[in-house]
Amino acid sequence: MSWFELLIEAFSYGFMQRAFIVGIAVAVSSSMIGAFLVLKKYSMVGHGLSHVAFAAIAIGLVLNQSPLLVTAPVVVLVSIFILHINERAKIHGDAAIGLTAAFSMALGTTLASISGGFNVDLFSYLFGSILTIQRIDVILSVILSIIVVIVVVLYYNDFVSMTYDESFSRVTGVKTRRLNTVLAILTGLTVVVGIRAIGTVLISALIIFPTITALQFSRGFKATIMLAVIVSVVTVISGLIGSFFLDLPSGSAIVLLNGIIFMVVFIVNVIIRR
Amino acid sequence: MTKQTSVINVNNVTVKYQSFMAVKEVSFSIKPGDFVALIGANGSGKTTLVKALMGLLSVSNGKIQKSESLTIGYLPQHTHSAERNFPATVEEVVGMGLLGKKQFPKRLNRDDMAEIGRVLDYLDICDLRKKRIGALSGGQQQRVFLARALVSDPQLLILDEPTSALDESMREQFFAIMKRLNAKGVTIILVTHDIATAGEYVSRVMYMDQSLIFDDTFDAFCENQQLSPFVHTHPLKHGKDERRDAS
Ligand SMILES: Nc1ncnc2c1ncn2[C@@H]1O[C@H](COP(=O)(O)OP(=O)(O)OP(=O)(O)O)[C@@H](O)[C@H]1O
Ligand SMILES: [Mg+2]
Numbered sequence: 012m013s014w015f016e017l018l019i020e021a022f023s024y025g026f027m028q029r030a031f032i033v034g035i036a037v038a039v040s041s042s043m044i045g046a047f048l049v050l051k052k053y054s055m056v057g058h059g060l061s062h063v064a065f066a067a068i069a070i071g072l073v074l075n076q077s078p079l080l081v082t083a084p085v086v087v088l089v090s091i092f093i094l095h096i097n098e099r100a101k102i103h104g105d106a107a108i109g110l111t112a113a114f115s116m117a118l119g120t121t122l123a124s125i126s127g128g129f130n131v132d133l134f135s136y137l138f139g140s141i142l143t144i145q146r147i148d149v150i151l152s153v154i155l156s157i158i159v160v161i162v163v164v165l166y167y168n169d170f171v172s173m174t175y176d177e178s179f180s181r182v183t184g185v186k187t188r189r190l191n192t193v194l195a196i197l198t199g200l201t202v203v204v205g206i207r208a209i210g211t212v213l214i215s216a217l218i219i220f221p222t223i224t225a226l227q228f229s230r231g232f233k234a235t236i237m238l239a240v241i242v243s244v245v246t247v248i249s250g251l252i253g254s255f256f257l258d259l260p261s262g263s264a265i266v267l268l269n270g271i272i273f274m275v276v277f278i279v280n281v282i283i284r285r
Numbered sequence: 286m287t288k289q290t291s292v293i294n295v296n297n298v299t300v301k302y303q304s305f306m307a308v309k310e311v312s313f314s315i316k317p318g319d320f321v322a323l324i325g326a327n328g329s330g331k332t333t334l335v336k337a338l339m340g341l342l343s344v345s346n347g348k349i350q351k352s353e354s355l356t357i358g359y360l361p362q363h364t365h366s367a368e369r370n371f372p373a374t375v376e377e378v379v380g381m382g383l384l385g386k387k388q389f390p391k392r393l394n395r396d397d398m399a400e401i402g403r404v405l406d407y408l409d410i411c412d413l414r415k416k417r418i419g420a421l422s423g424g425q426q427q428r429v430f431l432a433r434a435l436v437s438d439p440q441l442l443i444l445d446e447p448t449s450a451l452d453e454s455m456r457e458q459f460f461a462i463m464k465r466l467n468a469k470g471v472t473i474i475l476v477t478h479d480i481a482t483a484g485e486y487v488s489r490v491m492y493m494d495q496s497l498i499f500d501d502t503f504d505a506f507c508e509n510q511q512l513s514p515f516v517h518t519h520p521l522k523h524g525k526d527e528r529r530d531a532s
Binding site: 050164165166167168169171172175176178179180181182183184185225226229230231232233234235 | 336339340341357359361368370371372373374376377378380381382384385387389390391392393417420433437
């Protein structure tokens, strides 16, 4: 069989089709908001929120509730909390992320051990399992990514201005508080939906990697964000195909690929600049 | 108070950070066409006051009135956001200054691009247009931020130490530009430590130390005996080396 026939075969599976749709949707939304988060120095927010999601999933499993039902509102609320915290309290964003992550992890593991330890289910949420993707995940992730794209496109200039210089943009009439809240909600939802495709532990990578890879090309904002989306989508597609043929966890494959691409771009950049 | 004719009316304003009073019971009004130098030692509350004027900080007491339609061009003191790796070109940064005029969804069109070109030309930085903001020197960045403040043709300019990174000749050029804008009717509030250079251009000097201590012309300021401690370390009375310390 040629590689092409192998690909056709891969796509004949329903779960692979679902994984592709969810993967691309998550890739687009995470890299789009990722550009703003990374440049606002909130790179780790995905990392923190994925820990919160872990705790929320544990709560869901203990309560026998659909994990998504518990996770979505909890993660969104914590996301808003983190993105607004240094407006009032004397806590830096990174500290807020660190403490929520640690607390959530402790809570999650405590609940897991009380309820009889880690089971297979929890592992699949941690590292992503394309076999577990349901039709509802497909629908949710597509809706989410469409919302993210629309919001970012409509408020693009406001977002860029706010990310660059919050005080200045407020003087020009940008509603920065509202935009921050919108960004926080989109981030929370992206993390929740991303859990399915690439797992709680690894969703943060899709927020950071494509953007820092794109930043290596040192272009303007528009070029950077578009490049990040392309890197993100390409790595998710190839990662999924790789994980299918090599029987790897999808999340690990995608993140490894991102890491390799970043290193190659970085090294080539260093060589060119010398 | 002639409320209608003033650009901004400040009445007994106090601004606090938690319990610390940074600006205390300040009252003044800015008239159209005023060119104000706002001066005072480090930590005297200048930045706090202008931030309150723009609504970036809320006042804990008193009242600030300005007309709904007032357009403000702002040059912040610390452009810490001018992070080296930020992927924005000079053109994109200056374009941010136009967003206040734009309706949703805020898109910049060809006219706006021409406007950006004009202001870059005006400030003699056309060659920087496509450069990344982080790749510029401090003085070049300051000119770009000035361009961002000017591009929307605001009625009021609030510039927080805009000359701190400029060289001598650029500084003179800056004040010449301010004078021209002021002559065209733009109201200017200029926070500066370089009153020696600014003095001959401004129409009014406001000296503050938590509260507003002096508010009159530059000539009156130079003659003021009560301000002797400040006037003493005043760059005018000393050599060039001290002038550098002061800024
Ligand atoms: N965010 C803040 N939180 C607490 N205190 C602050 C804050 N910003 C400023 N201050 C305090 O308020 C006072 C006034 O500060 P401000 O920045 O307005 O001074 P300034 O006159 O602009 O000084 P400089 O010439 O150094 O720019 C200072 O004592 C400063 O320590
Ligand atoms: Mg200041």
